[in-house]
Amino acid sequence: MHRVAISSTGLFTPPDVITNAELVAAYNAYAALQNAQHADAIAAGTHTALTDSSVEFIEKASGIQRRYVMEKTGVLDPTRMRPHFTPRPDTEISLMAEIAVKACQDALQAAGKTAADVDGVICAAANMQRPYPAMAVEIQTALGVQGYGFDMNVACSSATFALEQAVNAVRCGTARAVLVVNPEITSAHQAWIDRDCHFIFGDVCTAILVERLDLAPAGAFEVLGTKLLSTFSNNIRNNHGFMWRAEDRNPDDRDQLFRQEGRKVFKEVCPMAAEHMESHLESLGMTPQNVRRFWLHQANLGMNQLIAKKLLGREATLDDAPVILDEFANTASAGSIIAFHRHHADIAAGEVGVICSFGAGYSIGSVVVKRLSSAGA
Secondary structure, rough: OOEEEEEEEEEEEEOOOEEEHHHHHHHHHHHHHHHOHHHHHHOOOOOOOOOOOOOOHHHHHOOOOOEEEEOOOOOOOOOOOOOOOOOOOOOOOOOHHHHHHOOOOOOOOOOOOHHHHHEEEEOOOEEEEEEEOOOHHHHHHHHHOOOEEEEEOOOOOHHHHHHHHHEEEEHHHOEEEEEEEEEEEEEOOOOOOOOOOOOOOOOEEEEEEEEEEOOOOOOOOEEEEEEEEOOOOOOOOOOOOHHOOOOOOOOOOHHHEEOHHHHHHEEEEEEEHHHHHHHHHHHHHOOHHHHHEEEOOOOOHHHHHHHHHHHOOOOOOOOOOOOHHHHOEOOOHHHHHHHHHOOOOOOOOOOOOOEEEOOOOOOEEEEEEEEEOOOOO
């Protein structure tokens, strides 16, 4: 059995930015068009008028100020309200694989490694561009990795769930190193037409290089333990899938996109996530007070503040639990990895941190890591 490390991370940031002001203007224009179209039914009381959104509402509800997207003109078109992507022929690399390759290359470069050092690729994301061939196999081949690849979907916990699989593969010796990559093109399954959630998501891609500790560069993070939990809930759901044709469904039905019962999610997930991390740390002989930093899933500022407070017994600072959702919004499985990517350089040798994600399922995954001063030390 081998000791295992997170050697590096990589980040791909999309080219377009949508501010809250831009998003509100587009949504309110869409609402005005819809209300005009259904004016008679609204007057008769058989149709509900859409309510305007506002920058103040978004920031109070979420803490989000902007988000990156792969394409913004379609999202901001009140007659379209979704990104505009051009279909690619099967002979070209897919969009999801393209951004995944860039994030993986960033991670490899940061660790001073090449594709020849990697034996596997796990593509873990809330939605895959297609059912098959697996996105991971396309990414693996584009990178030049000689080994294997497979896809995973555990919604917003996909990255931490995949990290456990990668850690186990390296620990038991079936792989020297595994790349976990999280290409989240959330703009394609976001309900931009729903005031309650039109501001939530953003696009991004993260990558994590997991490898044997004796092969890792100086300053890597040893993985002390991983812990996963899932329990079924309908409070976060997306019903889109291959059976919609057989069910004679309308692909524009509201449940074919992301939807959630936000208040229920907040009330139920916060205590679950805090208890999960506390029990994980206890199993390793530690308490939350032993943790230098928590890199939490970035869905909602209020959720993160409450979870961190439950863990620490006090108000958490941005140093305790960094926030990146103000810039990136909710990036599904990639959020906690962006937080780690952006906010790990100042962690000293011997200090411990926790990467934790939580989301639909419900699903919760945590990874406890310790900064090392040199390879294997």
